[in-house]
Amino acid sequence: MVDAKLVEDLAVDLLRLAAIELPSDVKGALEKARGQESSDIAKANLDAILENIRLAESMKRPVCQDTGLIVFFLNVGHDFGSVKGVPEAIAKGTKRATEEIPLRPNAVHPITRKNSGDNTGAYVPILNWSYVEGDYLEITAFPKGGGSENMTFFSMVKPGEGIAGIKKFVIDSVISSGGQPCPPTIIGVGVGGTADLAMKLAKKCLLRPIGQRHSDPEIAKLEEELLKAINSTGIGPMGLGGNITSLDVHVDYAHCHTASLPVAVNTQCWAARRATARIYKDGSVEILSHRR
Numbered sequence: 001m002v003d004a005k006l007v008e009d010l011a012v013d014l015l016r017l018a019a020i021e022l023p024s025d026v027k028g029a030l031e032k033a034r035g036q037e038s039s040d041i042a043k044a045n046l047d048a049i050l051e052n053i054r055l056a057e058s059m060k061r062p063v064c065q066d067t068g069l070i071v072f073f074l075n076v077g078h079d080f081g082s083v084k085g086v087p088e089a090i091a092k093g094t095k096r097a098t099e100e101i102p103l104r105p106n107a108v109h110p111i112t113r114k115n116s117g118d119n120t121g122a123y124v125p126i127l128n129w130s131y132v133e134g135d136y137l138e139i140t141a142f143p144k145g146g147g148s149e150n151m152t153f154f155s156m157v158k159p160g161e162g163i164a165g166i167k168k169f170v171i172d173s174v175i176s177s178g179g180q181p182c183p184p185t186i187i188g189v190g191v192g193g194t195a196d197l198a199m200k201l202a203k204k205c206l207l208r209p210i211g212q213r214h215s216d217p218e219i220a221k222l223e224e225e226l227l228k229a230i231n232s233t234g235i236g237p238m239g240l241g242g243n244i245t246s247l248d249v250h251v252d253y254a255h256c257h258t259a260s261l262p263v264a265v266n267t268q269c270w271a272a273r274r275a276t277a278r279i280y281k282d283g284s285v286e287i288l289s290h291r292r
């Protein structure tokens, strides 16, 4: 059985890494975007974002004041063994991280709006489980900012509208979001399945590194076309105009009912925080997202 204290400590470490240091693909994409901007205001916004990232790392402070609602993705290897106690250990780690890093307590009761004070509560931290081949437990901390999560959209597109209907819905969603999700964003799109699965896919594909295309060439082509269309809107960094509104678009799909075409959009802000590590069956730990 997995060592609960090891999981708790790793949850704290991953939340710290995610909150303070953006993954290198995100930093690289923001630097590339700076080189692609022509207007002074877009350049100034990206300079401020890049300076913010540099200061966060050097001062060991969270990269944004909104340290997010705490979300984790867990891949359990078939040969890893029991994961008994993991949810409790991650919740403990979340409470500790809130105090030690510190993180802003963001988790409130949806009706009373009473803040739990420690980033935990009903179903929070949110745990998304998958099962994979291997002898490890892979944990990704994915704290999700409120401004970008609020820019989430869902539509049951008419199947007859096909790919044009999917594109229109995604682009309309991005245009209606404007500067609210703190662009340049990453746009996650889930197509097919049931409504809940489409939404899950839209969020999960935000874990994919920027620039990595879907393995299905049709989906990869759709990603490229959507990215080009979104960047032609001129929304730009922080919504103040520019060439780069999104750093990337990631799409994933599931087969769906012949009568349906569910499409979900989940937006990630420039503070695209994620940190991943594996615990192997022998108790060793490997950080995957932040290599030095």
Ligand code: SF4
Pocket (backbone or CB within 6 Å): 064, 065, 066, 067, 068, 144, 145, 146, 147, 148, 180, 181, 182, 269, 270, 271
């Ligand atoms: S949307 Fe992202 S960058 Fe903007 S305030 Fe929220 S967490 Fe921070």
